[in-house]
Amino acid sequence: MAKKSNGGWYVERDQENSYDRVRWLNLMISEPYYLFHLLVFFTYIPVRISAFQILSPARNSFLLKREIQVFVAYCVLTVVKIVRTESWESFIQDILLFAKIFLTAIALVLDYHLSLWYALAFLVIHIIAQQPPYEGLGSSNHLTPLQLESLLTEGNTSRFWLVEFRAFSTSACVCTSSFFPELSITYSNANLSFGTVDLGLFPNAAEKFGIPLGSLNQLPVYILFENATEVARFPEFDSEPYVFGPTITKIQIFSSFNNDQLGNNSHYEPSNPSV
Structure with a gap:
């Protein structure tokens, strides 16, 4: 995004930030994944009020100390995640996980039946609802x-195509769903185009492009094509499947495709360098 005169760039940036905040507030209310979590979290308020009336002063004092410790630990972890996070989707996923763990732990101090109830509620949410991915397209294209x-x-298309193969049934693809649109806005030009293929919708395409269906936990995969020929991919698939996929960042995605693979184009520049 180019800087504008009379502070126009800053006004536009503020408008984008305001839009993002409104979008996240709307998601919290409208998306079942977030709504169900908020409803479960808020049930602790009436539970705590009832416990205060029933428990002895010593027991209430002990519980209050544990709640303060849990709150401080949660705040510290949240700050760490804000500093280290690569996307809002990843940040929301992590702080919800911490909140679920701490709420279940503090409920265990009250009564183990309550703790089991919360664990069951979070398990049901995990089964019936899924965290929504980033919805922006950027300059990339959804492709079959x-x-x-x-x-x-086709000979009249871009020389290079960087294609993301993903499946939103995996949490890694949800957490990195904003990376590719942002990279496409920054680097898309006449020589390099961006596209995405959803293997959740088109599982038969996985074998054609050398992506084992049994290794969906290693998605997303980024493949660089030059004139219909694959020249590089990131990350490389391991022969041995593993539970937790590799950590992927925006810098890793684009830096993995070096200048040699992009044709040693010394004149190559991002189309939107200020983003």
Whole structure:
């Protein structure tokens, strides 16, 4: 985004930040994943009020100390995550996980039946609802496998295509869902185009592009095509599957495709360098 005169750039940036805050507030209310979590968290308020009336002063004092300790620990972890987070989706996922752990732990201090109830409630939410991914497209295109093949074989398209293969049924793809649109806005030009293929919708495309369906936990995968030929991919698939996929950042995605793979174009510049 180019800087504008008379402070116009800053006004536009403030408007974008305000839009993001409104969008997240709307998601908290409208998305079942967030709404169900908020409802479960707020049930602790009437539970705590009832416990205050029933428990002895010594027991209430002990519980209050544990609540303060849990709150301080949660705040510290939240600050750490704010500093280290790569996306809002990843940040929300982490702080919700911490909140669920701490709420279940403090409920255990009250009564183990209550703790089991919270654990069951969070398990049900995990089964029936899914964290929504980032909805922006940036300069990338949602492609079917046939559309991708057609674009790669046509001679009048971009020389390079950087394609993200993902499946939103995996948490890693949800947490990194904003990376590719942001990179596409910054680096898309006449020589390099961006596209995404959802393997959750088109699982048959996985084998065609050398992505084992049994390794979906290692998604997303980014493949760079030059004139319909694959020249690089990130990350490389391991022969041995593992539970937790590799940590992926925006810097890793684009830096993994070096200048040699992009054709040694010394004149190559991002189309939107200020983003």
